[in-house]
Amino acid sequence: MTLRSRLPLLLLAAALPLAACRPAFNPRKFPTTDDLYRASMERLNKKKWDDAVAGFEKLTLDLSSRDSLLPSAHWYLAKAHTGRSEHLLAAQEFSKLAENFADDSLADNALFESGRSYAKLWRRPGLDPQYGQLAQVQYRLTVTLYPDSPLRKEADAELKRLDEWFATKDFETGDSYYRRKAYDSAIIYFRDVVKNYPNTDRARQAMVKMVQAYRSPVMNYREDAKEVCATLHALYPTDPEVVKACDGMISKDSTAAPAAAVPAKPAP
Numbered sequence: 001m002t003l004r005s006r007l008p009l010l011l012l013a014a015a016l017p018l019a020a021c022r023p024a025f026n027p028r029k030f031p032t033t034d035d036l037y038r039a040s041m042e043r044l045n046k047k048k049w050d051d052a053v054a055g056f057e058k059l060t061l062d063l064s065s066r067d068s069l070l071p072s073a074h075w076y077l078a079k080a081h082t083g084r085s086e087h088l089l090a091a092q093e094f095s096k097l098a099e100n101f102a103d104d105s106l107a108d109n110a111l112f113e114s115g116r117s118y119a120k121l122w123r124r125p126g127l128d129p130q131y132g133q134l135a136q137v138q139y140r141l142t143v144t145l146y147p148d149s150p151l152r153k154e155a156d157a158e159l160k161r162l163d164e165w166f167a168t169k170d171f172e173t174g175d176s177y178y179r180r181k182a183y184d185s186a187i188i189y190f191r192d193v194v195k196n197y198p199n200t201d202r203a204r205q206a207m208v209k210m211v212q213a214y215r216s217p218v219m220n221y222r223e224d225a226k227e228v229c230a231t232l233h234a235l236y237p238t239d240p241e242v243v244k245a246c247d248g249m250i251s252k253d254s255t256a257a258p259a260a261a262v263p264a265k266p267a268p
């Protein structure tokens with residue numbers, strides 16, 4: 001082996017003792033909590049998440065409940081968990097801050113970030129919505145407890161996005177029944193979408209599917225279809241899917257019925 005080919009190995013061998021001599025981050029070595037706080041911030045800023053978690057976790061345990069650094073310690077511990085993609089731990093830490101320090105300047109941010117962390121754990125509408133429900137609670141608390149927060153609009157937007165996901169979950173369940181021609185069961189889920197998430201696009205799609213189910217040869221519930229079509233025509237008069245589904249159901253001189261006209265349940 002030539003010297004040139006051995007050079008990378010020699011450099012690596014020289015670097016290993018230096019790495020071994022570098023002291024590991026030890027939260028217990030700092031003489032004061034202020035020193036540990038500064039060191040933990042330095043590790044956080046360098047994205048050394050493990051060190052930051054260790055440092056801020058010790059601070060949350062050691063700082064007095066009256067110490068002004070404690071809310072920030074919870075905040076940065078949650079941020080460090082986020083850096084490690086530990087979204088459940090991050091959500092819980094943000095929640096602790098919001099619950100224990102409701103008057104702190106970080107409280108509304110913590111509630112919002114807790115919601116965001118929970119939302120990251122609900123990866124698709126078809127999955128268990130437990131974390132989506134927890135995210136919804138946190139966003140609603142943000143809006144309710146801190147109506148003047150600069151995060152209010154963003155929290156409202158996240159609530160609308162979650163509503164679309166909840167509506168999608170019920171819609172897809174209904175659609176699976178619809179495709180199997182189990183129309184009564186499908187209509188139950190479609191009605192839930194319309195009732196619980198009326199401002200989503202899935203509500204429109206659910207009503208269209210209800211009309212198609214009512215007009216199917218299996219059901220042939222013409223009057224029920226007409227009632228749903230009246231609502232659809234009132235809300236979406238030019239929508240192509242509505243026009244197609246309700247073809248022949250709405251007369252040109254008819255008065256559109258209000259949304260409440262959607263039948264409460266499939267006709268017996």
